[in-house]
Amino acid sequence: MSTAVATHREVPNRGLLVASVMLATLMQALDTTIANVALPNMQGTLSATQDQISWVLTSYIVAAAIATPATGWLASVMGRRRLLLIAIAGFTFASVLCGMATGIGAMVAFRLLQGLFGAALVPLSQSTLLDVYPREKHGAAMALWGMGVMVGPILGPPLGGWLTDSYSWHWVFLINVPIGALALFGVAASLPTDETRQSRFDWRGFAFLAIGIGALQLFLDRGEQQDWFGSVEIQVEAALAFLGFYLYAVHWKFSARPFLDLGLFADRNFLASSLFIFVLGVVLFATMALLPPFLQGLMNYPVVTTGLLLAPRGVGTLIAMMLVGRLLARGADARVLAGIGMLLTAYSLWAMTRFNLDVPQSTIVVTGVVQGLGLGLVFVPISTIAYSTLPTGARTEAAGIFSLMRNIGSSVGISIVMTLLSRNTQLNHAEIATRLTPFGDNAAQLAATLGHGAANLAALNGEVTRQASAIAFLDDFWLMMVMTVVSIPLLLLLKPVRSAAAPAVVADH
Incomplete structure (x- = not known):
């Protein structure tokens, strides 16, 4: 039997919600490229070697990649509204810490934190817009969402270059503070609380997938610097990536509720x-x-x-x-x-x-x-x-x-x-x-x-x-x-x- 049902969720102020999640998406997308042009300036200030400064980018990429698959489980347990608010607040706070970093070790640690919080922003923003728009308007919703995802990486280098030249590299990260604050208050005011459901976290599956994704990202990001398979590090990362994905595939096949x-x-x-x-x-x-x-x-x-x-x-x-x-x-x-x-x-x-x-x-x-x-x-x-x-x-x-x-x-x-x-x-x-x-x-x-x-x-x-x-x-x-x-x-x-x-x-x- 088939019955017509609502295809979307009504929210009190959809315009404010759309603007807020777009800001959150733009903030995360900008940070994938905005720091690239500031690396030479950061290297001198932080007294880092060329290999050390590259971890400013690598740490963010790896942390975001590992944490992204956990978004679905976290949203079901915590609720999409609460998780989105935590992600925006955490990303903004981590950005402040990055802008205040005085050593390469602290900078890499804060970038890891930024990647962990930022991982949920893009998938949560996308799924939220899909839910608050009826199916026939999903194209328009994805157009709005895509402006942040696609334009952010493109605007990152010129914006990062201008901020670095006109002010300092610190503002490459501090620019996220006003954007994050607006997104945080907008989501808090416009996104209603949603239902949650308790479910067991698949630690084994998460571990296998995290090893596979993390090793793959390190393999891809550091391969050129380390001369690919001429380096023991790259050989180990390639082996761990293959092993992690293989073990997760086996685990998924035989698990009742995989990660x-x-x-x-x-x-x-x-x-x-x-x-x-x-x-x-x-x-x-x-x-x-x-x-x-x-x-x-x-x-x-x-x-x-x-x-x-x-x-x-x-x-x-x-x-x-x-x-x-x-x-x-x-x-x-x-x-x-x-x-x-x-x-x-x-x-x-x-x-x-x-x-x-x-x-x-x-x-x-x-x-x-x-x-x-x-x-x-x-x-x-x-x-x-x-x-x-x-x-x-x-x-x-x-x-x-x-x-x-x-x-x-x-x-x-x-x-x-x-x-x-x-x-x-x-x-x-x-x-x-x-x-x-x-x-x-x-x-x-x-x-x-x-x-x-x-x-x-x-x-x-x-x-x-x-x-x-x-x-x-x-x-x-x-x-x-x-x-x-x-x-x-x-x-x-x-x-x-x-x-x-x-x-x-x-x-x-």
Whole structure:
């Protein structure tokens, strides 16, 4: 028997709630990239080595990755409202501690704390918006939520650069205080208390999954620094990652109430959407990791100018999300919109493969806007489809998995492109150098221009390295374009979202 039931939860002030959870999402998303540009300044102040300062980023990423899967269980036991308030307050307080840190040990500890509290913010914000909007408006809800998730990492580097240059690196963290305070009071005033249920915590399953996720994140984040499998550390982390995931899979199969239900991947829409968000994480974060060093290191742009050139990417994303939310509400096929977005993203990456060291600023801006449009057109439909065929009660747990897939995708993407960048630079340098023989026309022209002194030879070597690096960047852009194109057939796995005009019906059990 089927009966029509309410598909969403009524709240007294939905506008305030939406604004508050968007602020919480934006705050967490900003911190994934905002500290990157401040690392050189922090390194001097904290008297840290290059390897030590890298833990400022690694500790946050690893802590957030380990804690994200626990969001579903914590929300069911504590209630979504209480958990969201604790997460916002804890993240804001940890940000203050980071801004006040005077040593590298304290900074790493506070970043761990920040990652633990911040892990729940994105999945809780997403599941909350899905619950307070009716099913036919889920596209608009995901467009609002996606503005924080997608725009935050894009705005992080320029905002971090401006704060560091104009004030100090401390403000990279202290900027979270007013944002967190507004989000905290807004959620407290607009989100009603929800029901809780007591359930046993699966410590064994959590331990297996934490070992697997933590070791994988360390493997990806430190692999390039430690020369991958040439390092005992990386070998151990790879073995622990495999062992942790294998043991959890076995545990899940034979456990009555596992920590994280892998059975959610049996839902075709959720599985395909999770794969898509993984690819999206690769493209978005890998691009954001590549462009600043390309613009600053090879084209000699200052930090502020680099930020201004990257900011239009966020504008494109905002435009796409506002547009796609309206289109989905009017019954547009989410798969078609996502396909258009993937094609735009692939086109922008193809355009980036044609960059050179004299590329005009206008070309960089236009390419960024096109890529922002593409990513926005993909993110909202995929986020909407992911939960369209899942039970309402599984949304928070599914949102945790969805966020984890995006985070792992970002780590994989950054790891791959940085490794290839380093190795391809060396290969390209060797290839170019072999063509500069003393008897070649090119060498004769360079010698006539630079002369034969040691300083001039060093300048020649520097230019060869610069050109080799530029080619390596283009190779990375080409790889991401291929990944984007290859993932487009995944759209065929998605089932269409029910039309907005269709009545919301659920089956009685």
